[in-house]
Amino acid sequence: MLHKNELPILEFDDSYESVLMPDHEKLGIKLPPKCVYGFLADHIDDYARENKAKKIAEFESATKDYPVYLINHKGCELCLIQAPVGSAPAAQLMDWLITYGVREIISTGTCGCLIDIDEGTFLVPTKALRDEGTSYHYVKPVRFIDLNPLAKSAIEALFKEKGLKYKEVVTWTTDGFYRETKDLVKYRVEEGCEVVEMECSALAAVAQMRNVVFGEILFTADTLADVENYDERNWAKDSFAYALELAMDAVCKI
Template structure:
């Protein structure tokens, strides 16, 4: 029997992401932040943000914030951890008008990297299940080059040093074994996250623009785990850079 991850079907799903038929009209650009809800709320209020709707799930409600950036309105939404949950919300953003998304969040270091190093993802290893519902089976998904270039440029213009990277997107936070870490490093992965590959695959399937900012938090570089401070120093900066980058897309 064929591997289930090879059973790609590009036909439309039975359930549409706008099945709720909400009276919601979002701007074309959004920031999808893997950060705490209160942090996002404070950020939005500080910029005169307005709550314009809520995406409801069985376990949590996700407020949609509209903020005024330098030149236009943007949507800011908290992203849930994990590929499947994150894509459920990304799909709904697209369904209600969003065309371009900058996601941001922390990552684990696979090589010797300081905490709070910023990266713009160029390619993601698909070690999660969700991406295989959006693209044919392959080891990697390549992110939008033009969008990544713009995001890198924005970070540098704002004096935030950054590098390009390949990330390992995995569903198995507690299954990042020593052998897997060594193997992923050999394939060029510098960091590990849980969602990027799936988000990029969803964007590609829907014909949308997507970019991902990551900043280093914990580390596995010496084949043991060091929590460090989980990238706390970078969280507000990443959110601000996400907004500035989204505005430029």
């Protein structure tokens, strides 16, 4: 049923069927249930090449194609794919993966700090503020969305096994990378947000609607904790490879 509203973004339609479904191409592929969905620059393609991973599918978009790799990680079969930056393209591709068989997803990528957190600190988001547009097409409008407790438990169990320090956080998901104003940063901190990124709430909404498990491992890059002196630091480049290993370990624990 379509719920009309003066604001188009709040006009949620709870019908499961849409005119164009993610499997409209009828590709006939079957992906493994476990998936690592990473915002990790070239590290996924590099890892796949170095470990002789098999390309089992490919998502074609208007700008580039995204290969889906099959990996056997410590006896656990999973698929591995680079995620596009931004809530809309990231949600579109993840929805496509789900349609072709993915059921348990761990994503990983960088975030910006809104409070003082050291660069390269690993974080487990427990909920995300929905300041993006995509999630409102998947679940009813509410301010925050909770992340799946099963995925969260798997990630935290892994971190504890490894003796890895981490922090649970509330994340602010925004579409406006260049619109994180001083007043907005202050307001988001006041309502409990500690980091900012561009996809988490949208991906959580896709997973919730499609009834699959989704969790995310974030790690800190730049910082907006001092809005008068923005610091991009080193964009946490030294943590990318380790984040990929953690995500693969975590999805295998679900």
